[in-house]
Amino acid sequence: MLSNTIKFSSKIEEFIVHTGQHYDDNMSTVFFKQLNLPKPDYYLGVGSGPHGEQTAKMLLDLEKIMTSVHPDIVLVYGDTNSTIAGSLAASKLHIPVAHVEAGLRSFNKRMPEEINRIITDHLSNYLFCPSNAAVENLKREGIDKGVYQVGDIMYESVSHFKPYALRQSSILRELSLSENKYYLATIHRAENTDDPVRLKSILEAMQQLRIPVVLPLHPRTKSKINQFKLADIVSSPSVKLIEPLNYLDMLAIASKARVILTDSGGLQKESYMLQVPCITLREETEWEETVQHGWNHLVGSSTQQILDTVNTIQLPKEHPPLFGDGKTSQKIIDILIKDFN
Template sequence: MKKIVTILGARPQFVKAAVLSRIISNHNDFEEVIVHTGQHYDANMSDIFFSEMEIPKPTYNLAINGLGHGAMTGQMLQKIEEVLIAEKPDAVVVFGDTNSTLAGALAAKKLHIKVIHIEAGLRSFNMKMPEEINRILTDRISDLLLCPTDSAIDNLVNEGFENMPSKIIKSGDIMKDAVEYYSQFSQEKSTIISDLNLKKNEFVLATIHRQENTDDLVNLNSIFAGLETIGKEKTVVLPLHPRTKAILKSNNLNFNIKVIDPVGYFDMLELLKNCNLVITDSGGLQKEAFFNKKHCIIAREETEWIELVTNGFAKMVGSDAVKMVKAFIAFQDSTANFKMDLYGANVGENMYKEILKIL
């Protein structure tokens, strides 16, 4: 039987992999071996996803975390290479734009193993972002580029990928499948709305974790000042990334915001379903907001999901507190049509069929 190795390391990758793993299991045309690099090592950021989403337990857990970019990527490259030599897969699947993504793609390509990049073609056009470097390099050495949007296809075409030995496919966004599937279970499995005593449409869901925001105290203070102002109108609920929490603590920064520990996917879905809108610097959460018919305020200067902005579902405000508050006020009167088809349907099945073709 043919075999693929799936490389995972961060929360969004666990969610996307859950969809594909279930489809692989249902069809049983090839074997999947899951490698968890350990990049997200907090139990609430990692372990809980495998248990509650019924993702097969990783065959390998490399436990690589808490390091700088160079050391982390280098150790992952070494350990993943060892796994690939032992497993001898026909292809390696990588998701998104993390250090785990790049390390998995590099290890596979140097061993002449086919590379499948899910969420290919995305660009922020900001080379200061580690994620931008990871996604560009991963795309360049991938054999199958599974693109979520037309703009992702356009980016690859503009970079000359049509003249390269790789296959470009518009597959749609696999996160859409995850939201649709797991929404069936989140209401019965999650009690977070009642636990936090929240009321529907009366709170704002926020997440802040990107280095350009957390490592710059001017940006960080401005963002949290905006959240605190909005918090006077609607409760702001902030599941706080461990790294952001440490930075706030080390700088003695305190804000009047409802801070909670990181949550599992079912809890996050219920927060999304019931919130007024989303404020985030995450890429994935921008789309999850759209899938749950919520507007999104993006605390960045650019987005890979530009179609959300051009169609009026999201606004980019950077770290500007004033712009953030203005966007919040403007969205209170919005009547956007969230039925617009931006990200496809039956995405996991589409991806499965394309993967099967190249094995």
Template sequence: MKILTVVGARPQFMKAAAVSNVIRQKHKEILVHTGQHYDGNMSKVFFDELKIPKPDYNLGVGSGNHGKQTGTMLIKLEEIYEKEKPDIVLVYGDTNSTLAGALCASKLLIPVAHVEAGLRSFNMTMPEEQNRILTDHISKYLFVPTTTAEKNLNNEGIKKGVYNVGDVMYDSVLRISKLAKENSKILEKFDLENNKYILTTIHRAENTNDPKRLKNIVEALNESGKRIMLPLHPRTHKYIEDYGLAFSDNIKIIEPVGPIDMIALEMHACKIVTDSGGVQKEAFFMHKPCITMRDETEWVETVENGWNIIVGTNKDKIIHGINNFNPTNKQEEIFGDGTAAEKILDILDC
């Protein structure tokens, strides 16, 4: 069987690290990198550190508005699909790369396998929500990470081809955590002590593109007075400069880090403050309190289990979460057992 996998962004690289390794034990995989994330710290380092196979194709699409980016991917992917003639196209998550990979395959009548299907934020203004819904409705295999995701699909009339395999990100984080313990020196590099700092990430367009929302976030982090480590996304850095914002001395700005150092930072933080979907889950895996700077989340299980609070970009709520959110209840095992990749391959083999 020939499986063509489409990736393009950080979370997809993390998931491919788990799944591609399993696929290649039995089948031929063609790996296509769209180039959606192209900065070295957002792309190459993931392939190097996680030993992901070198992409067979790199489309080099880069940044751009949604129409241009997705359209360019469609054009280039169609040429590759027609040349390679894969039996299945596998896509991850909810990016423009996900939608382009799935839509191009569907048009050519190639079965689509969607890993991390069924997630819903119920906010259709989010590009990610549009991408994941459209991808789910044209996929033959829908690999959901949780029972909530399965219920979401059922409510939309999607019942055939749905498989609850657990979360491949959990597979990957288990593996990377071991590498981080053995190899990461980032705490020594920045003179960090275990549980003595807060890790923060800011990248979501709804926050970075809105001057008021981004201003509230920056002021909340400044006024918290806590020691904060902030690997700053290049786009966020640009908007902060454009809006004339500045961070105070309690915040250490660093370049985006690779997956091993990022997991190490998460493992040793006392809390995590983020607007990322993936980092919310990683915080849960690490048993770290998570303060989510969004108005909703697709990972509702982390909230229901009491380890994640949604604060939007209200300055007072962000500060209150940083100072007072300290969950102590035991987490439920809701993301599988760390063997999602093997389960996916078993189903595709049937």
């Protein structure tokens, strides 16, 4: 996240800071191993907690690191609490901020991620947008300087690792699944997990699906299912509850699913990139382009609406390249090198 371990053309040195916001092995450490990423130079070990507490801990530690390292620029990614903490700490120290995945908007400020995106974009000096829609969103907010449409970094990752995942992963065999004969589902957003009515409605839909649904359980979701006494719903034979998957297993299982049901912004994108229809368990999305082209369907949490959409969904005839050409990282590096030279 900061600028010494990775070198690009001997012109850029990078320090990597892992805040520890995601601390489960299958949601953190394994990514570094599978994607062959360098070990972080700093690990903050923030862990879970209320948004204010988590962000404050990050701010304290990031400010110390930045003061010690004196980076020329701070890169932040996505829309997490780590993103807003990194951009705030850098801005207070007058260090330029580069936001990768800038310009996304769900237009729902009840989402913590939306607040993180908006503030980070307005603090950033470099705004690396994944799509044309993201550029337009920034224009509407009066941001038109330092904006670059570079495509989506996730598309580059999916394109590179999908063949490897299909060769290496044995997840379908381990779960006795056949291609196109199961659904993949994920639930983790607070609007769904923290509302017992919404969570129950979503789980009841999964219980009634005609073919098996694989549900990797996010720690928050697992906790809320127990808290709201909903375990009997997901004990149905039609629902396969499993632990969170590593990146390659998730990529393999997503690419062979009939339909993906999710409230994750990242998985919405991945489903489009993998050409798998997506049903989004929310009323809005940051990835409106995927809805416009018929690959993504917003259904909320209604049991009947989920079932009706799953049972009538069809593959669209067209699949335009919404997220670039798979060379996003090189474009970002070229822009930064050119500016600093």
